[in-house]
Amino acid sequence: MSSAATPSTESSTDNLSLVEAVRDGLYTEMSTDERVVVLGEDVGKNGGVFRATDGLYEEFGAGRVVDTPLAESGIVGSAIGLSLSGMRPVAEMQFMGFIYPAFDQIVSHASRLRSRSKGKYSVPMVIRAPYGGGIRAPEHHSESKEAFFAHEPGLKVVCPSTPYDAKGLLIASIRDPDPVIFLEPKLIYRAFREDVPMESYEVPLADAAIRREGSDVTVYTWGAMTRPSLIAADNVAEEYGVDVEVVDLRTLSPLDVETIVDSFQKTGRAVIVHEAPKTAGLGAEVATTIQENAVLYQEAPIERVAGFDTPMPLHALEDYYLPQAVRIQDQILETADF
């Protein structure tokens, strides 16, 4: 099931940042499937507050790249209706912290129309939202609440950590027959570039990616926390000879249990890293799943390095809130030494 998603070796690639890859994914799908429409606040002329829809309005026109009124329940609710009419809406929530007014439409309807109608109606649609902290943003702009959506049956939850995956996962999400919450790690929107094929490709919504192979401890993470996890892994390898495997979950719901458990059976030790508050975060599900499936392999408590159980502080203190390499590293060593 798992596959280390390396950029394809196609000749025609672009060197893209993660946010550019999101844009490219939208562009690619809109070019080939006219059912795809993008809607949200400031996604049109303005090209999105993070430029994720840059140029799409000029390319596809106001009918397919739609600036809506400022109303998230209206955006998601009308996207459900668009989907029912046969379109493939991609709705943008400007920040994950502003998805809550749409919560009812998402959990009461988008997630359930298929099962409510015994399969007659379905709402293929994508809700994109930049999530997470670390960019000195004001309050409410740093939310990371993937666990809310992972707890709701009928939704898929996806979170890329590389430009290549961002494009491939987004395309797969748009084509997916089920509603997908697509969380974009805005901390690394422009942090690095990667060669991304110009043509269309999918990264399947089923597989975690092993970002680094290792045999002593597995770090499970996703999105923006993948990078500090990899840094921490390199550091402990170099300084302490601890060999860390880093698993990037990529699809947060449904989870790729096989890859998660396989890695643990190899290492017997796990650290889970996420920036959401620790309590009742997705880390708890990963830890529980591991020990349900592989308790006999377990050699140390499965630990979480996570955001604290507090609101995100204002930016002067946010570096203390987010799991930094130093925190991850310290935990890896403790877990390795248990």
Place this chain on the structure above:
Amino acid sequence: MSSAATPSTESSTDNLSLVEAVRDGLYTEMSTDERVVVLGEDVGKNGGVFRATDGLYEEFGAGRVVDTPLAESGIVGSAIGLSLSGMRPVAEMQFMGFIYPAFDQIVSHASRLRSRSKGKYSVPMVIRAPYGGGIRAPEHHSESKEAFFAHEPGLKVVCPSTPYDAKGLLIASIRDPDPVIFLEPKLIYRAFREDVPMESYEVPLADAAIRREGSDVTVYTWGAMTRPSLIAADNVAEEYGVDVEVVDLRTLSPLDVETIVDSFQKTGRAVIVHEAPKTAGLGAEVATTIQENAVLYQEAPIERVAGFDTPMPLHALEDYYLPQAVRIQDQILETADF
């Protein structure tokens, strides 16, 4: 920390069902604290669709028992404002499935006003909601999503399983300086009666209750699932001689980690029972907390008996969805035999 909350031995008691105890808790607090106001849909003349506010309108008048327009965000938002003005609002959500329109007010504001203002502003308030399935209710009327609220820092989440606790926890919640989500197990609203002191008393929002002592396996549960857990415990004791401890968490956030871990250190085996969907439910947090704190005591995988990762089926099938004694029992035996 833990205390088996047995009815006090006061001479003046009433024999009350759980919903009557909720009503009595409201009545008691409203009688002594005029800041307390009750608001919601149909809570006034109608006395609440479950009669949880029966007679309060007649007793305290339309100014303190307020029928609001049909708008949950308006109810919670205005309750926040009432609280800021010095009142002690108790807002009713008619069913937990209808709390979602108010989600933004709860997670973005009620939970954070204290920390946002460095302690200047706070919003002591209670949001009551009947939760859970099993009463042949229509769609959306059987939600059990306590995990959403347990994941949000700044909120407390409370869930009684007995009439005595319902009254004492509700009074403690109303008096608590922080916002409390108070989930009422409507399946057992009228299932049994218990002697409940007529006067005012608090059951602290900090302590889990050991409902049954045992040494082989601990079952962690709350609310409506406490009863089938106890039935299962009795059955396995009788039929297989397995000695089960049943811990009723009562306060779901913050968790009473001490009681949870103490019991596990005694039994080394745990089953968690909840009716919410399994994935990313609160059971995952309990399991993870246990193994973080007591992995060396662990003798079997910690297992969950939970709702399935599906929407609640219509009532013809809901008995298969909810954890029944038979499912709990089977899991207890498997865990005991591991």
Place this chain on the structure above:
Amino acid sequence: MSAQKEAERSVNSDPTTITDDPIQILDEDGNVLPNAEVPDLSEGQLLSMYEDIKLARKFDQRAISLQRQGRVATYAPMTGQEGTQVATSYALDDCDWLFPTYREHAAKYVHGMSLESLLQPLRGYRDGYAIPDDVNVMPEYIPIATQLPQAMGMAWGHKKQGRTDEAVLCHFGDGATSEGDFHEGLNFAGVFDVPAVFVCNNNQWAISVPRERQTASETIAQKARAYGLEGVRVDGLDPLAMYEVTREALRKAKNPTDDERRPTLIEAVQYRYGAHTTADDPSVYREEDEAEPWRQKDPLDRLQHYLETEGILDEEREAEIDDRIETQLGDAVDAAENASADPDEIFEHVYDEMPDRLREQRDELNALREKYGDDAFSEVLE
């Protein structure tokens, strides 16, 4: 304050607005009002409209009695509101879409759903929501007002695809007008000018909360102005007026003239004769006799009177109608009572493809059923 301001303010701020009586074609007794024109419906259509309203009323009685016998779960009666339900659905073309609430049983039936399918969910089976492919009805909406943005979105999609001949008609109650989704849905409808008709079934009550405590606005129709839309008040107990107004709103939705906007908010002024649902006891919060003036305007009686006056309906026809209704209802109840469901259904259609974890959960459940038998699961938990 300056005189200028004074003057302007009085224009700007006039909080009083539409107090007009709702549009009627039939008077309270069922006579055509002077100057009113009856809609262009054939005798056959008028007769079958009457039959459907009567069927709706009998269905209601049957469902309530089934509930009392414990044979179906909580039911939301529609007596008094059948006129609006039937007439609005008569105004629909087959290709139009219907977004109903938990109360629009008759509206769904007229737009193509079987009586049996209306009963199935009440018996706990989903089949009634697996609506046939050629029937453009959505499963009922229970979370109040959530259907408005969705109906708006579907109409928007139709417009984007050039399918403006497929309009969307969305029902909701007076209570629903207080929810944020009412506002967001109608505001979007105004901005994107979509082929949709929004019908507020103002039955004066949202469970126990009377219309006057729901909003301080004098009418619900006037709320349309907040969205730049047309708002129309109609006598919801006058099936002919409801038909005509809805038909005209649908015409405009599909084919507006240059100075018309597509969407309309229709306030259908009605009364909920009975309980909110079979779980509700209205005597706790309202006077029994409050219903009287409304019953005087009963849609079934009025249409009957009109049809008799016009010589379209007579005793013989009435008897035929009653017979047909009895047979239909009997058959529907029988069929619904024969429904059954396999626990495997719980796991199906959650996703297009069943995830591994769900498959495991299903298999575990089935293993337990095998081991302990189905009876072990039907233990009463309470």
Place this chain on the structure above:
Amino acid sequence: MSAQKEAERSVNSDPTTITDDPIQILDEDGNVLPNAEVPDLSEGQLLSMYEDIKLARKFDQRAISLQRQGRVATYAPMTGQEGTQVATSYALDDCDWLFPTYREHAAKYVHGMSLESLLQPLRGYRDGYAIPDDVNVMPEYIPIATQLPQAMGMAWGHKKQGRTDEAVLCHFGDGATSEGDFHEGLNFAGVFDVPAVFVCNNNQWAISVPRERQTASETIAQKARAYGLEGVRVDGLDPLAMYEVTREALRKAKNPTDDERRPTLIEAVQYRYGAHTTADDPSVYREEDEAEPWRQKDPLDRLQHYLETEGILDEEREAEIDDRIETQLGDAVDAAENASADPDEIFEHVYDEMPDRLREQRDELNALREKYGDDAFSEVLE
């Protein structure tokens, strides 16, 4: 359709409404309009109102420049809107409450907050939200429109406690009118008739979305009718008109006559001269010269002209004012730049009493800081 219906419909449905020009006292040049009466403000009050508007403008410039230098984070400018902000806060009594958004810096300042406290959050420190006890200002509201139900609720609480002399004034933008919370808040305000004034700062833009795409209603003031409330349109660049209208709305909120309802929706017609925030580039979505007609009506210029004409302001006074402003701004920036925060703060005030789990998390963090030093935490993650 019947003539009767035709006639009724035209009354019921008229979607056109208030197109009047907003209320003004000063014309675009700052001359008092014929028939207009200037509000009852002393020379000293008028002068200090002018000074505060000027201070607001300079504060804006300073904050933008601090942001460009990387000394503060994203800032939401208010140039063009200071007139409304200052005038509405002048209309408040000290005991009244202010619910601001991220843009009402000047409104907060006038109602009692220090300049320094406005800058602290921009530097990442919460102190600016720990508002002094005698200052009735809420921390700024960022999730759009969420403040309306809360402001309504506080006013409701005051009314319940007989404290109707403590009114609540709630700010929000034109974009905010599309959110469900706008609707729910105003509808509750109408039903419970609370002492609150709702000020929509219609600055024509919600980031890149122009007012016409936000709603199809012609004015925002007319939305008040959906709630049975009074809606007033005012020239938001006319500080005297804004003061007068707000003052009158507050009077009515606290002390309505028998035929008045307490709450008012004020649409303050303005223009956002600059960017939405310092992270925004308006040239992408609007023409630079669109601002021109608005700049012609600039509140600072108009008040200056008025005060000069009245002989209240002269060069000397202007110079004094400028000096004071410079000193104040310099001091505020210095003070804000000296702020600091202890990581322990993260864990404080989440609950009244710190739960064990939080205490542990705090202790773990401090142990790590001890072990690795604070620098290890300031690694740039991107």
